[in-house]
Amino acid sequence: xxxxxxxxxxxxxxxxxxxxxxxxxxxxxxxxxxxxxxxxxxxxxxxxxxxxxxxxxxxxxxxxxxxxxxxxxxxxxxxxxxxxxxxxxxxxxxxxxxxxxxxxxxxxxxxxxxxxxxxxxxxxxxxxxxxxxxxxxxxxxxxxxxxxxxxxxxxxxxxxxxxxxxxxxxxxxxxxxxxxxxxxxxxxxxxxxxxxxxxxxxxxxxxxxxxxxxxxxxxxxxxxxxxxxxxxxxxxxxxxxxxxxxxxxxxxxxxxxxxxxxxxxxxxxxxxxxxxxxxxxxxxxxxxxxxxxxxxxxxxxxxxxx
Numbered sequence: 001x002x003x004x005x006x007x008x009x010x011x012x013x014x015x016x017x018x019x020x021x022x023x024x025x026x027x028x029x030x031x032x033x034x035x036x037x038x039x040x041x042x043x044x045x046x047x048x049x050x051x052x053x054x055x056x057x058x059x060x061x062x063x064x065x066x067x068x069x070x071x072x073x074x075x076x077x078x079x080x081x082x083x084x085x086x087x088x089x090x091x092x093x094x095x096x097x098x099x100x101x102x103x104x105x106x107x108x109x110x111x112x113x114x115x116x117x118x119x120x121x122x123x124x125x126x127x128x129x130x131x132x133x134x135x136x137x138x139x140x141x142x143x144x145x146x147x148x149x150x151x152x153x154x155x156x157x158x159x160x161x162x163x164x165x166x167x168x169x170x171x172x173x174x175x176x177x178x179x180x181x182x183x184x185x186x187x188x189x190x191x192x193x194x195x196x197x198x199x200x201x202x203x204x205x206x207x208x209x210x211x212x213x214x215x216x217x218x219x220x221x222x223x224x225x226x227x228x229x230x231x232x233x234x235x236x237x238x239x240x241x242x243x244x245x246x247x248x249x250x251x252x253x254x255x256x257x258x259x260x261x262x263x264x265x266x267x268x269x270x271x272x273x274x275x276x277x278x279x280x281x282x283x284x285x286x287x288x289x290x291x292x293x294x295x296x297x298x299x300x301x302x303x304x305x306x
Contacts (some may be wrong), residue, residue: 001029003039009100010039011048012107014060021057076117079105093139137196138172140204141181145169150207151183153199158270162200167192168209175248184209226265230272231286234260238282247275261286269294 001009006029013028014020022036029036040058043050049061083102106114144151151169154162167183170191174180179196226249234242239260242253249264249272266272269291276283276291277298285292 007039007043012103014058015107019057019059076109077120137199137202138179140202141169144204145171148208148211150205150209153202155194156198158274160270170215226267228266230264230266230291232262233258233284233286234282
């Protein structure tokens, strides 16, 4: 953090606090106590009224405030809740930035509006779904996306040996609690999506690529050549549960006289085998026959029979 950012952060830290000791500020900003002394002096010279009392610490003079932002309570609530969700979904670097952004937002709100926001936030929480800890992978891929650098990695698909892949990363998508890398795969001549929690040995190469200027960060499953149609049937009494547990590859569902029919589009049936098995006897595979055989084979393995 450069000094200008630290001085602003120092004002935000002091705002709304009774007294803060120099030692606490030094720990917060990871600087020496002497640096805190110099920063407070700089704020005073810039016209920020920081009151200092030996043995008690620092505080802002009553009545000093930053210019308020003209957010409605609803707008401020949505921004702070969104910051909280992003903080939990991203790696440590962006999580720290999100926390700092929330602190700045709350600090510059008028007192009465900040109280309204805090009251609403006390009754609402946005908790993103967990997709495993992929902090380092996310950090590497974010840099590769921004620098247009090709990446290589070992990809572990279910029920298949790991594959070494080399792709041009285009963007990152957080979907159903899982981080996905959307990339162009030169070896297959098509756009693909890769789960970050299935990647290992991620390496950013020195090779650069030129992206299509018209490309936008949007997840488009139809671009991934999912040519296998899967149809599953669930008992009608499981309709609500089926709605609550959508699959990433699901394209539709409808109620029929026989039950709830769910349709999925995949490149190969192996990617959804575990999900299908998780339903136990509540699911019937209508098509394809290949998936029915895979389910039978896994059931025999689970029972220890040949």
